[in-house]
Amino acid sequence: MQWHICVIGAGKIGQMIAALLKQAPNYQVTVADHDLAALATARDMGVATQQIDATDIAGLTRSLQGFHAVISAAPFFLTPTIAAAAKAAGAHYFDLTEDVAATQAVRELAKGSATAFMPQCGLAPGFVGIAGAALAAEFDTLQSLHMRVGALPLFPTNALKYNLTWSTDGLINEYCNPCDAIVDGQLVKTQPLEDYEILGHDGVEYECFNTSGGLGTLPETLLGRAEDVSYRSIRYPGHCDVLKLLLHDLGLQKRRDLLKEIFEAALPRTDQDVVLVFCTAKGTKDGVLREQSYINKSLSAKINGQIWSAIQITTAAGVLGVVDLMRQGKIPSKGFVRQEQVKLSDFLNTEFGQLYRAGEKSQTHQAA
Numbered sequence: 088m089q090w091h092i093c094v095i096g097a098g099k100i101g102q103m104i105a106a107l108l109k110q111a112p113n114y115q116v117t118v119a120d121h122d123l124a125a126l127a128t129a130r131d132m133g134v135a136t137q138q139i140d141a142t143d144i145a146g147l148t149r150s151l152q153g154f155h156a157v158i159s160a161a162p163f164f165l166t167p168t169i170a171a172a173a174k175a176a177g178a179h180y181f182d183l184t185e186d187v188a189a190t191q192a193v194r195e196l197a198k199g200s201a202t203a204f205m206p207q208c209g210l211a212p213g214f215v216g217i218a219g220a221a222l223a224a225e226f227d228t229l230q231s232l233h234m235r236v237g238a239l240p241l242f243p244t245n246a247l248k249y250n251l252t253w254s255t256d257g258l259i260n261e262y263c264n265p266c267d268a269i270v271d272g273q274l275v276k277t278q279p280l281e282d283y284e285i286l287g288h289d290g291v292e293y294e295c296f297n298t299s300g301g302l303g304t305l306p307e308t309l310l311g312r313a314e315d316v317s318y319r320s321i322r323y324p325g326h327c328d329v330l331k332l333l334l335h336d337l338g339l340q341k342r343r344d345l346l347k348e349i350f351e352a353a354l355p356r357t358d359q360d361v362v363l364v365f366c367t368a369k370g371t372k373d374g375v376l377r378e379q380s381y382i383n384k385s386l387s388a389k390i391n392g393q394i395w396s397a398i399q400i401t402t403a404a405g406v407l408g409v410v411d412l413m414r415q416g417k418i419p420s421k422g423f424v425r426q427e428q429v430k431l432s433d434f435l436n437t438e439f440g441q442l443y444r445a446g447e448k449s450q451t452h453q454a455a
Contacts, residue, residue, distance in 0.1 A: 266299045
């Protein structure tokens with residue numbers, strides 16, 4: 088049976104989701120947005136469209152009748168309304184949000200629901216939680232799990248060494264909001280831009296630091312099992328110092344509206360990007376202390392004759408992989424569903440999860 092999916096949000100990620108669903112034999116797709124210009128782009132792709140007002144829960148509920156699932160690719164502040172409308176319409180709900188408060192609203196809606204609610208399904212949170220849970224499961228006892236993800240320009244040219252590749256609001260949230268972590272066995276909030284480290288991969292040096300939202304529910308799941316769990320964003324060296332100047336010295340952490348205006352005026356967007364996932368776990372296996380890493384490096388690619396950025400591909404594949412597993416009955420179809428309930432092997436074997444396979448690497452060694 089084909090599933091009919093409504094994608095709410097006709098931006099760059101919504102378009103990528105729609106493009107992948109359009110070519111998939113098990114799906115029909117409709118893109119919904121309030122912006123007629125954005126919908127025109129979707130129609131040019133040969134996708135069905137619908138104009139909606141995502142702030143009108145009654146009207147949105149009527150619009151969502153008959154869909155098997157709703158995927159929100161809309162801004163995080165619309166999440167509670169869209170999720171509530173999906174529930175009222177009897178559709179499964181998925182989103183890409185990194186916002187902790189929005190996710191909590193979805194969890195409340197999921198209580199006692201006859202349909203599934205699975206937020207945080209993109210790259211990070213999303214795929215990184217699936218990969219991290221699989222890595223953690225390799226160990227008999229787990230000391231630490233460190234998750235690092237970056238969506239970066241291949242050819243950085245400015246002082247930030249960064250281009251906009253996804254939601255500016257989401258990016259600013261990552262830099263300003265408290266970060267969930269496990270430290271010394273306790274669930275804590277850490278400060279963004281702290282716990283700085285340097286790492287290298289394929290001859291390139293990167294920096295990493297705390298950012299908010301990337302772990303999803305993984306700290307809750309691993310509480311009592313792991314001593315330390317963290318999430319850090321990967322950037323080119325020098326990025327963190329400029330951010331501290333902007334946010335702390337110039338006080339823009341209190342003027343997020345102004346910071347967004349500056350970023351969108353000064354930082355161009357690019358499709359020439361790279362997405363790097365670098366996860367490392369340490370613990371004991373068969374009585375031996377070991378360390379294992381999962382590394383995935385994805386680049387922009389041509390799909391159906393069109394170039395799509397790496398962040399578009401990995402984010403869309405993240406949500407569509409779990410949608411496909413739900414269609415197949417391989418993950419729960421009621422209530423709140425966590426990323427770590429998904430088996431990495433099942434995810435990678437879906438037609439959408441296979442988009443990650445080209446960049447997949449792993450490494451295991453015995454710790455000193």
